[in-house]
Amino acid sequence: MTVLQVRVSEPRPGRTQYSYELKSGDGSVLGPLEQEHTVDVSQDLVKDLCMEIDEALKNADATAGTQLRESLARLGSLLYDALFPRTGQPELMRRLRESSGPLLVQSNEALVPWELLHDEGDFLGLRHDLGRRAKVDRPVVSGRGIDQVRRALVVGDTLGDLASAREETERISAWLGENGVACTVLTGREATLSRVVGELAREQQPYDLFHYSGHVSGVPDAAGLMVHDRKLIGMDALQPLARRGAPPVVFINGCASADPTLGSAPRAQAEAAQTMNACMAFMVVGAKTVVGTRTAVGDSGALRFAEAFYGQLRDHMEAGTAVRRARALLAEQAEGAWASFVLYGDPGVRITTSAERETEPEPERVRRDGRRKAGPERPGYSTEATGLLRRTSRFGSVRGIVTSVDLLTALLETEKVRERAAARIGAKRLQLLTEVLRQLQSHTPGAGDTGSFHTGSYDMSSMNGTSGTNGTSGTHGTKVSGGPKPEGGGGIVLSDTVERVLEGAEAAVVRAGRSAVGVDDISTAFLETGGGSCAELLQLFGIRPDRLLSPAVERRGPQSGDDVFDLAGLSPAAATAVRCARLLAAVKGEKISTYLLLQAFAMTGSEVLQEALAEQGEEETDAYHTLAPLGGARPRDFSRRTLARLEQTLAEADGPVGEEALLIALLTEEDASARRLLQKLGVEPELLIQALRNPLG
Template sequence: MAAEPLKVLEVHVSEKDGVSRYSYKLVRSDKTEHGPLTQEHTVEVNQQLVRDLCQEIDEALKGALSGEPGHHDKLVANGQTLYSHLFRPVQGTDELALMVEVRESPGPMLVRSNEMLVPWELLHDGREFLGLAYDLGQGSVVSGPFRMGRDIGRLEQVLIVGDPLGDLPAARREAERIAEWLRARGTRCELLLGEQATLANVVTKLSSTQYDLLHYCGHVTIRSRPADSGLLLHRRSLLNESALMTASRIGAPPVVFVNGCRAVGPIANLCVSFMTMGAKVVIGTRAEVAEESAQRFAEEFYRRLLDDQTAGAAIREARRSVLDERDGAWASFLLYGNPGVHITGGRGVPVRPQALGPGPYSPAAAAMMDRVHAVARGRGVVISLDLLFGLVTCPELRPFIERSIGVDGLAALTQMLHGFGGVMPDAEGHHRSANGREPEVQLSDTVHATLIKATGIASAEGRSVVTPRDIAAAFTEIGGGSSGQILELFGVSLRQLMSANAAPGRVRGAGARSSPDVAATLFDQDGSLRADVLDDPAATAVRAALLLAAAKRAPIGTHTFLQGFALAGSEVLREALEQQGDVGRQAVQRLFSPTPRRADFSQRSLTALDRAREPGAGAPAGEAALLLALLHDEGSAARQLLDKLGIDSERLVQDLERSG
């Protein structure tokens, strides 16, 4: 699908004879709908009124953070007044014709202006805030040269700076939690906290390393002169435009995220400095943002950005993820940059979540998994035999397999796997089921476990990209499922076949002390954890950790393991924590009692929650009521899961009604 054209709203602010004028011009990047003429709209405005309304918006955001009621209504009222004043209709029309054209034109919108006062994303047209209605970004006109910047496939290396002055515990926690979130996804993070975040340290790192992301959370200072505005570092040193230019040889990270009180306004000059050095996206905050909202917004933004969504779409959806928070955080985040840009340059590895499983993959691994997907498409599930076929036919692995079983042996094995597979491509290279349709492709348990373990193998070596050798090593450790038995018919074991594929120096298992012999004492041949390894409470904790890890699409790390104990209500962990007094009790409250928020639920789940409460009942809803509410929705994923397990949903509903 071709990208939608970018529409650029050019805004030029001028003053003559004491009268302020805003001139607007709309230009589309495709230029297909324009002749030789472009209309310019000019509106005379009261600039003092504009300043006052902007100040009211900022005050509403500050009030939201401190818990004052009615901040949303204030944002709407002031946003509508500002919109009506700046886009005042002329010649008796109901609305400035330009804005009708904006609304009817598809695609993201860049507002490029010579002033930095107006919060364009918080203007309200009577229907919606512009920042929620459009994929919206802001830009400037610069007089000097600038870098185009570089594309990234994903966030490989990140510099995170938190709480440089040592007086913002929430900023420190945000930095630590963002680093933890990114590391769980295979990203290398350098974390500078407090006294580590000196000006010399930050500038030296930016000057010597090509980071993909700079994430800053701390104080931002605002002065009348751009040179005096910037990010405060340890000992109150200022990372301003002149200090930042020292890193111009390397270029700025493609993504810069600044979470600090009053990070826009004059600080936009610093945003422009990042962009002239090659940054493609700079995120700032208009007012201070609560810790939880800042983390949720950042995670949602990074996740969507690296799914190859445009910057504008990523920030709009990230705003929506915190839209229901009482602190009004959604309204504080601003995108400085082209909202239509893809940070990945549109060249990210195309991953089909159900077909390829956890990733990301190297080009060779992606090509191999595409081949596996094609083989499995006819039956609708990728089984271990399909994965074995992909490994055996992978050009990157072929030399090692030939070394194990010889050229003739490899040819014979490949032919045998074709025979066992039972499906061959049609004339166009596709596979069809009996009814001619291409069903949705799922992963068998063995294949899914293999890809999860391969991600862990890559992560243990400090890599974020999974290679075919990682998948081969993981497949061998798990045992290969039923494909191992097929290989024995051929006269070779899976370990013998893949022994030359293990990455050199790789740490086996969960830690440096793990070994194949230890793994054999923990897992059955199919890769499942043996039932006699753990007692019931410990096994419950591990299953809870498995669910958490599956939701993250990541291996069970030690952090997730600990969360699993809390989710399972481990009394052993609770009692041990409470031995440490108030600190321990606070940890118990945080670990054992997570509070679900509005954004955590799908609309169907919210409907079920509401239905589970009996009208007028004082008691909270019980398990049976909530289960019934979930299962009454015949189109729900809960019903589909039960169908796959062979459960009669209608009978289950009847049994629950009787028990309730």
């Protein structure tokens, strides 16, 4: 995960400075970056742009579609350049653009819609699984974790004046019920302050999810959710939740109402701050993930976003991925609501609403006081599996945390898994994937790097083929003091994905009545978790995770060939459109739909589609250009350097510029980002340029 820390200061009246620190949460992408980048920013310009963005969102209707998105892209691009000026810290901008995976913005600044900043490629909220974190001046409850949403409290239309909110509570509770979630619904007179807080604070069968649809109101320095009799659930009213912890997932679909005497800009800023404060109040008392709105959202859009978000959780998505994909889904449906929702909290939190199998008896654990918990004995690990886990621990020993990237890399270095994967996807493809995984790790352990694993639940140093009862029970992410430690310092914690993999592998072995966990058990459990942060990487490589790791013997025949759709039967133009659709789908994290495929035909300049639409009339011709907003690139779509290279290449050419000439132009400059990408993939740019100039050798 990449963490962007933002601090706003006013060193003297009229001058505003934004200070940034950009760090990688696990060292896998950027490496630790201690330098603080400070830039002078026109706060008046920032306020005006934020006000225009809020006004565009408030005035958008359900049919805003492409026009709203283009307006937000224009404003978001200006705001991005205002906050990250090209004359200020180009290194910071480059690192931010090149970062991948979840992005956590840590700041108390409520004015800027970070999700709608638009860099050279897309909105940050569509490019990244983006979450926000703020600092508070009071104790924060650690809360409780869950692996599944089983019980939900749904509250809406508390004043009896929002028919849409009442409809939302009915539809959301019905949807949750169909997915195995027990719901309590409170509306109107039932939704009193004492009843809602009492339900949230209950200790027997506590709620995993709180969904609110209604008004967000507040006074200076306070904000809250409005319940019956216009009373507020704010920071102080939530104190009874501190003992048990708030529901881990909170969804607040509410519109804020600041002082109507304020001007447009200060009122928009005040409303954004009120909503953020209402969301943060739940995080102070233990909520892990809170989804809120920046501006008022249309009735139908809010309901569709909530259903899309919960649908992604049902499919085992992490919270940040669920929000991003819900945004993308509504954006593709020409719905403006996608741009108003904000995720507060860690975007990497994974929670599912799916009805899963009954909980298996938990393997025996050892408590911190040394006494054993009741339950069957934990299985041991085979010699091969123990070696796998020791390699995994060495990968994470420098960072102090082991991620799914570490585990997948170690699996692919296990002989049986490597041979199986090479036979299925090809040795060269496997080698390239392994090299990319190593790059993401930013650490290649040396021969003497012999760290051991020690977490709240697992002690890898004790896994020698005997029962693993030397671990200690504890909370994920907490370094424990007892037991062996890796060389060089403190304990190593597991990411959520890795911890679920090991727990799943052990549970499967217990169910099967076996005594030891093997490599195949770990591979299968890895697949069942969805692959964590590795899932999208494999998707971009066009590799199904089951083909890479599944121990099962693949059936031969037409269905088991290469997992890439055969384009040999298509014309070159049609094949290009399909490839473009696949790229769009990969970026958006979606399947290739007829919508995306049609858009791809337009984006790749399909003359057949263009001529067929032109025959229908002027309106249909305009439809073609609406379908292909990226088909004809505009100068502002390019970085300045890339645009200059293109213009120079066109000016020097005697005729149309071909692929070879364009590729050579992109790779000529020594510090071009395209060259760096090729080098990361193990390709020498100069040799490629030579091959392009002399295609026949």
